[in-house]
Amino acid sequence: MxxxxxxxxxxxxxxxxxxxxxxxxxxxxxxxxxxxxxxxxxxxxxxxxxxxxxxxxxxxxxxxxxxxxxxxxxxNPEPDVTYSRDENVPEAASWAAGVTEYEPISPQVPEDWSANYARWETRAEHGVQVWEVGYTTAAVNFVGFAQTDQANPAWVNEETRQAPATGTETVQGLEFEVREEGDRRYLVLDAEQNTIDGTTVVIGGDAGEEEFSQAVEAIIEAIGQEVPENE
Incomplete structure (x- = not known):
């Protein structure tokens, strides 16, 4: 510096x-x-x-x-068997017999058919008390019947789903009115035509011809037959 x-x-x-x-x-x-x-x-x-x-x-x-x-x-695999309801028709018919003035129909249908329902009901809207049973057939189709001693046109129309009449058919001496709509067929046995017990019986379903005929035959054979009492 x-x-x-x-x-x-x-x-x-x-x-x-x-x-x-x-x-x-x-x-x-x-x-x-x-x-x-x-x-x-x-x-x-x-x-x-x-x-x-x-x-x-x-x-x-x-x-x-x-x-x-x-x-x-x-x-624990799921079972392969499908549950199907099967009502005891003779037993239910025996109970219904206690309140009806006629013998409830209890037909002998094929063993491989199952009963979906078997009941005594009051249709208040039509003033009709009804005994009715419905079956699932072996071919998994449906056929059933309704029986009453208080039938009127409104109730019959309801039971047949307003299906139009297409003719008549006689089975075992009884004349039925035939009604058809789509794949459903109905046979109506009017009280006046029922010479066995005077009840009105409506049979109907979508079962094939053979199964439907089996049902009709069994139902006619059971009309007026006494129902065994439950033990």
């Missing part, structure tokens, strides 16, 4: 040194302040293990439960 330089040199004051130090510190912190971001927490390896342990345990538990349920399902 020359004498001139020495003459020009002025030792910084304490205040200036402190100011410079603060400027230095501010410059170091400037990038962080400008970014406006807070420091991100860092997890240790042990903390990560503690956090993930419950999730892993849950996944293992769900897997074990799924295997147990699957094993139970294979051990």
């Amino acid at each position: 020359t004498d001139r330089d020495q003459d020009d040199y002025t030792e910084p004051t304490k205040h200036e040194d402190e100011a410079g130090l603060w400027r230095h510190l501010e410059d170091d912190d400037a990038p962080s302040a400008a970014a406006g971001e807070s420091p991100k927490p860092q997890l240790t390896q042990s903390q990560v293990k503690r956090l993930t342990a419950p999730m892993i345990g849950m996944i293992i538990t769900m897997g074990v439960l799924s295997l147990v349920l699957l094993a139970l399902w294979f051990m």
